[in-house]
Every structure is written in C-alpha cells, then in structure tokens.
Amino acid sequence: MIEVQDLTKRYFDREVVKSVSFFVPEGEVLGFLGPNGAGKTTTMRMICAYLPPTAGTVKVAGVDLAQDPLGVRSRIGYLPENVALYPEMRVEEFLRFRAAIEGVPAKEVPERLAYVIDRCMLGDVQRQVIGTLSKGYRQRVGLAAALIHKPPVLILDEPTVGLDPRQIVKIRELIVELGRDHTVILSTHILPEVEQVCRRVLIIDQGQIVADGTPDALRTGFSGLSAVTVELEGADGTAAAEVLSRLEGVEKVEVLTDGRFQLSVRDGKAVRREVFRAAVARGWQILELSQSVPSLEDVFLRLTTREEVEAEAAGEVSHA
C-alpha cells in the first residue's frame, strides 16, 4: 500500500533523511519511532506530498508521488503534529470546510460528515466552537478532518502528545479501531503505545532506518541477547562473577547494587542449566535464577544511543 524507496531529504549540505526504504502492506499499523530530530516528520511530510524529496520514490496505493502528488495526497489522511484547526469555527462547520478543500463531492458531504462524527465520537460536540474544546476532543476533530475524504491510508504524527492519560487511552482505542480498515503510519515517542497499537515497528535514527520488525521480534531477536538474573548465597561476589562470566554463552556479567548478577546471554535456557551446575559444584545456594527479554525501550535506547551503537559496531563486548 505504501512503498518508499531510497527516500532522501537534504537541506543545504545536510542529509536529514538518508535513502530510507520500506513497504507497508494494506491493513498494517506501522509504528514509526525515533529520537527528536531523527527525521520522522520529514519522512512523513514527504510521503504526504507536503515536502518535495531530494531523491527517491514514494507510491501510495499504486500512485507515484512524482507523477501525481495530488493523487497521493487524496489517498492519505494526514494528522500533523500541530494540527491546524480554526478555533472560531464550529466542529461541523470546520469538517464541511475540510470536505470542500479535499474535494469531497457536495452530495456526499452529509454522509461523510455523519460517518466521521460517529467514528471519532464527536456527536456531543459537533455544534461546539473548536476553541472551547479540550485538547483530546480537538485531536479527534483533527482525526475526523483527516478521514473526511475517505482515504485508505492514515499518517498520524504524534497523535497523543500533550493529552492526559484518559484522553490518550481514548485516542489509542480510536487508532486501533481505525487500523481495522486503514493502513496506518503512527509516529510516537511513547513506546508502550507502539506495543499496544502497532503490529510492526520502524526505528529511525539520524535519518536512517536502524530496525524494522514486530515489537516481539525486536525485543527478542534484534540483539539475540536476553538477561538472566542470578542471586547466590554462600558465594564470594568477585569469584562468583568470574565463574559466571566464564560459562558458555555468557556475553557479559554485571553485579547489580543488591549483589545479584545480571548475565547477558544468547541462549537463556542453556545458560541457566550451566549456572545451576556451577552453583551445585561449588556449594552455592541459588535464591533466584530468572530470565527476561529486553523491553522495546531497551532496544530503542540501544539502537539510538550513539556511544553504545559505536561500541557494538566495533565489537566491544565487555566481560565484567
């Protein structure tokens, strides 16, 4: 449904989006993650035909951006980060205005209006002046406006930013619901939001895609590492750390502040077996032996924190 190939944006001599390629199939809800300034908004604005790319191609529902930018725009409902609403207009009046701008035929307007008001749960406020609405309701008006021309694709730039927790839940539910019959790209900084809403995640950093997969695959498969936590009784800390770091499959051992050991491992099951054997052989009591996979936040920080990425690229794996 959305095909992005080698998409690049350069400002003067600085490339802020560097040859980005990805494909979003019909019906997918894709989370677009990245730190501030990573290039998310620039990428989304290029896909929506609001910003000309320096290089690369975009196709939305088979329509080529370079050949038919208005055709692309008509297939996308775009909710920008700071949605431009007219505070003095009433909700219904604003949505009619947007329908006219988007070229919705006059005879279809009543039906489209009723549909988006219902879908975005705006029935109670449709005659209210936009300036008097809460931020959550204003965001829903923005979504309704993005949907008015029946686009198959929705591109949402940080739709929950600045909302209170209850409004966040409502907007997320609405996005999940819209994801049932739209292809969605959702940019956000909120990692649990991605886990709840998106089937697939793209992480962009410094204008480049650094990860692409399901949240589960990113957590478990990206580094291949999981953590095994060990608490021992009757063991000298330094000696035990030394023994644990020599076990097969252990990449790194950290001593936590409470004296437990955290092992970065490739195969948790095999390592737990080895830890058990080593402890029994030395007469140590095992008080805890548990395994956890990294959170999406761990993966995100690992991929987007410069020093760690560079250290990893240089093959520096520390053994404590």
Ligand SMILES: Nc1ncnc2c1ncn2[C@@H]1O[C@H](COP(=O)(O)OP(=O)(O)OP(=O)(O)O)[C@@H](O)[C@H]1O
């Ligand atoms: N018109 C412009 N001229 C020059 N540089 C720009 C322009 N617009 C954006 N940039 C730069 O491009 C980079 C990417 O910006 P972009 O807004 O796409 O990032 P982002 O990932 O959306 O960040 P945020 O999460 O903060 O919204 C930033 O370094 C920004 O300063």
